[in-house]
Amino acid sequence: MQHVEHMRTAVRLARYALDHDETPVACIFVHTPSGQLMAYGMNDTNKSLTGIAHAEFMGIDQIKAMLGSRGVVDVFKDTTLYVTVEPCIMCASALKQLGIGKVVFGCGNERFGGNGTVLSVNHDTCTLAPKNNTATGYESVPGVLRREAIMLLRYFYVRQNEKAPKPRSKSDRVLDRNTFPPMEWSKYLDEKSFIENFGEDYKKFYVNNADLFSNSVDWNLIESGHDNIIQELDEQCKLFKFNVHKKCKV
Numbered sequence: 366m367q368h369v370e371h372m373r374t375a376v377r378l379a380r381y382a383l384d385h386d387e388t389p390v391a392c393i394f395v396h397t398p399s400g401q402l403m404a405y406g407m408n409d410t411n412k413s414l415t416g417i418a419h420a421e422f423m424g425i426d427q428i429k430a431m432l433g434s435r436g437v438v439d440v441f442k443d444t445t446l447y448v449t450v451e452p453c454i455m456c457a458s459a460l461k462q463l464g465i466g467k468v469v470f471g472c473g474n475e476r477f478g479g480n481g482t483v484l485s486v487n488h489d490t491c492t493l494a495p496k497n498n499t500a501t502g503y504e505s506v507p508g509v510l511r512r513e514a515i516m517l518l519r520y521f522y523v524r525q526n527e528k529a530p531k532p533r534s535k536s537d538r539v540l541d542r543n544t545f546p547p548m549e550w551s552k553y554l555d556e557k558s559f560i561e562n563f564g565e566d567y568k569k570f571y572v573n574n575a576d577l578f579s580n581s582v583d584w585n586l587i588e589s590g591h592d593n594i595i596q597e598l599d600e601q602c603k604l605f606k607f608n609v610h611k612k613c614k615v
């Protein structure tokens with residue numbers, strides 16, 4: 366499944382973020398028609414000491430550097446964002462104002478989620494899509510590698526708590542690898558959109574509020590380091606840039 370393949374890349378990058386003392390949240394921007402990688406981002410709030418340095422903004426900055434502000438808007442309607450954690454309200458609004466085509470995410474953002482958990486910025490009428498973009502919002506698809514995204518956050522919080530001068534209760538230091546909240550699909554998308562994205566065969570997961578691949582977690586993906594990922598992603602982005610510029614010259 367295409368969504369899973371792209372999300373695997375975002376999860377590997379989130380693991381890289383964790384290994385570099387950042388909150389493990391990461392994303393990639395994919396040119397939907399060609400499936401090519403355009404940009405990537407990971408949370409940078411700790412290193413930059415900037416509270417708004419969220420993964421999505423890091424990726425948007427890369428696209429802006431490549432195509433200019435106007436170019437971001439032009440290409441965004443043909444762009445799918447894969448992000449390990451639901452965009453926060455701020456990022457959800459920015460993505461909408463830039464006219465993103467679609468967002469696919471892993472786990473919900475319980476405190477700040479802007480795609481259905483706290484607010485549904487992607488569908489509300491408070492912010493608008495850019496001029497000349499007739500879309501009234503963007504589709505948001507949750508639950509892709511959700512358990513892997515949750516586990517990365519748990520690794521981070523347990524580690525942070527161990528480092529804290531006054532660690533909190535003992536239960537906060539124990540890593541829970543077994544229990545996960547139910548996946549409430551209907552909070553984020555209707556059954557029709559679910560089937561359009563995942564196929565009829567997966568309908569039972571929607572109906573049963575279950576994770577896509579029942580109870581499995583790809584431990585290999587989240588427990589090994591991915592040191593080469595930045596180089597790998599840079600090379601892929603370069604290829605997209607090359608193709609864009611080639612197209613412009615024709």
Ligand SMILES: [Zn+2]
Nearest residue numbers: 419452453456
């Ligand atoms: Zn954000």
